[in-house]
Amino acid sequence: MADRYRPDSEPTTRTLLQRVLDTADLRTPRRRRSRRTLAQRTFLESPASKRLSSQTKTTTRRRSHGARSVVRLAHVQANGDLEEQTPRTLLKNILLTAPESSIVMPDSVMKPVEVSKVVQSSRQESSQGSLELQLPELEPSLTLAPGLPAPGKRKQRLRLSVFQQEVNQGLTRSQEPPGNADVSSLTSSLSLTFATPLQPQSVKRPGLARRPLTRRAVDIGALLQGLRDNSLASAPPADIVLEDTQPFSQPLVGCSPSVHHSLPHPSHIGIEDTERAVSHRRQSIGPGQQSHISLPCSELQPQPPEVTEAVGSQEVMEARKSKESSEDEDTSGRPAGPELASSTPDLLKTKQPHQFLEPPSLPPGVAVLSSEPLESMPVRLPPRPRTAGPRHHQDPYKAGLSYYAKLFSFYAKMPMEKKALEIVEKCLDKYFQHLCNDLEVFADHAGRKTVKVEDLELLMRRQGLVTDQISLHVLVERHLPLEYRQLLIPCAFTGNSVFPTQ
Amino acid sequence: MAFSTTVAQKKHVKRKAPRGFLKRVFKRRKPHLRLETRSDLLIHLNCLLFVHRLAEESRTNACESKCGVIKKDHVLSAAKVILKKSRG
Numbered sequence: 026m027a028d029r030y031r032p033d034s035e036p037t038t039r040t041l042l043q044r045v046l047d048t049a050d051l052r053t054p055r056r057r058r059s060r061r062t063l064a065q066r067t068f069l070e071s072p073a074s075k076r077l078s079s080q081t082k083t084t085t086r087r088r089s090h091g092a093r094s095v096v097r098l099a100h101v102q103a104n105g106d107l108e109e110q111t112p113r114t115l116l117k118n119i120l121l122t123a124p125e126s127s128i129v130m131p132d133s134v135m136k137p138v139e140v141s142k143v144v145q146s147s148r149q150e151s152s153q154g155s156l157e158l159q160l161p162e163l164e165p166s167l168t169l170a171p172g173l174p175a176p177g178k179r180k181q182r183l184r185l186s187v188f189q190q191e192v193n194q195g196l197t198r199s200q201e202p203p204g205n206a207d208v209s210s211l212t213s214s215l216s217l218t219f220a221t222p223l224q225p226q227s228v229k230r231p232g233l234a235r236r237p238l239t240r241r242a243v244d245i246g247a248l249l250q251g252l253r254d255n256s257l258a259s260a261p262p263a264d265i266v267l268e269d270t271q272p273f274s275q276p277l278v279g280c281s282p283s284v285h286h287s288l289p290h291p292s293h294i295g296i297e298d299t300e301r302a303v304s305h306r307r308q309s310i311g312p313g314q315q316s317h318i319s320l321p322c323s324e325l326q327p328q329p330p331e332v333t334e335a336v337g338s339q340e341v342m343e344a345r346k347s348k349e350s351s352e353d354e355d356t357s358g359r360p361a362g363p364e365l366a367s368s369t370p371d372l373l374k375t376k377q378p379h380q381f382l383e384p385p386s387l388p389p390g391v392a393v394l395s396s397e398p399l400e401s402m403p404v405r406l407p408p409r410p411r412t413a414g415p416r417h418h419q420d421p422y423k424a425g426l427s428y429y430a431k432l433f434s435f436y437a438k439m440p441m442e443k444k445a446l447e448i449v450e451k452c453l454d455k456y457f458q459h460l461c462n463d464l465e466v467f468a469d470h471a472g473r474k475t476v477k478v479e480d481l482e483l484l485m486r487r488q489g490l491v492t493d494q495i496s497l498h499v500l501v502e503r504h505l506p507l508e509y510r511q512l513l514i515p516c517a518f519t520g521n522s523v524f525p526t527q
Numbered sequence: 528m529a530f531s532t533t534v535a536q537k538k539h540v541k542r543k544a545p546r547g548f549l550k551r552v553f554k555r556r557k558p559h560l561r562l563e564t565r566s567d568l569l570i571h572l573n574c575l576l577f578v579h580r581l582a583e584e585s586r587t588n589a590c591e592s593k594c595g596v597i598k599k600d601h602v603l604s605a606a607k608v609i610l611k612k613s614r615g
Binding site: 421422424425428429432433434435436437438439440441442444445447448449452453455456457458459460461463464465468474475476477478480481482484485488489490497500501504505506508509512513525 | 540541542543544545548549551552553556557559560561562563565566568569570571572573574575576577578579581582583585586589595596597598599601602603606609610612613614
């Protein structure tokens, strides 16, 4: 018997069951009810065993639940047992039959020596659950010990699936079918629960354990190559596009030759582009920040269009400034090809003073370039004519009316035409007129200059909304939200206070 | 503590009453009158009920003409009836 205590590094089912066995020693109620009838016991055990087996099945998938379920099982099974049917024995049998290092070695599943010990007690437990397992790989591993004695205990088999019958047929029988089926199914199922752990584990892995994302290593050379291709491919159109948005329209035609004659050194151009993009980005972010080269490279990857824009802007800048600086960069950039990291800070340092020469002009350009949708806005806003005048009368008034018109469409619960909504708004306008007139009359009748709640109530009564059956409070409760109800309907509060005060 | 105008958890009232709008409308039409603070809520209630009745009536009209969509003539005829009713 496997009584040795395993280290808890890997909580296998065995360890869990073992732990349960160790802890479940003191279950006295079990002993009290040992005089159960056969049917009751079998009835009790079958759901319990079923639960156990289902739990064993789940424990192969989720180890953590095994102990709990088994404990529950033991608790449930506390009631009905003969001596050889105790949960202890059942669990011990499980431990016996369960292979040691179950998951990894499916070959060691069938151990006839241990299987022989299973005997009649193990047949009931988990056999029903094994029925549920329905593992198709049952057939190949059916080498059960022929020496399994099968006690002739008929118990309720909750579900006898087809495969189970096949198992029964496939197994070598030495005893009567049910017992053998039970034992064999038990062992085979149990073995299979552990025999096919690879599959459930592989199944469960995506759910529980995140596969580490396999990232392709960023190839700087390929990146730069791609950038160069991008810049070359889109440089002419980019120039055209940028030409419109540049606040200072530089002769971009002159820039394109600079791009083209730098063709023979593609890698360096790529590097230069990254440098320019770095500097460009640095500009847009803030001056004087030396960031890592890797950062711009990573930034560049998701934003190739910005690189082209950066290239365009840099080209414009270079066109404005003397060409020598750009050529210096080219010459310095070319030999600095392999030592990108070392050279680029120097290059950037040389570039930055050039760039800082015209901070006022560039940031607008940079800001304009930073996002293309923003480019159009500063251009469009100034020429828009301001609509002044009767705005204050019409628009909020119409907005308020349309608010009620929307409510109309809600209340109607039917599709409506737009023209119908307009008519509703006109209707509301008339209604407001009538309303105000009526309120004025009522207030004057009461000798007041303020319209109060009583005037409103009178109005609603005359309209037929408030009747003897339906009071105003009822309407308030029905139609207004809670917060307004609190304001309108007097309610008693603690301290002998009523709000709102009458 | 007597009251709080806002509920603790959600300070967001569904179907808020456009109190400012109502007060402004009343002030525009009757500048010599004053409107009490709680009566504009009741005006809002009145508007809701009016719109409700209008919607019911126009829906009835549309259903009578066996139309799945509410058309403007349905609304017009409904408005006539309801405005007369709400005359007070």
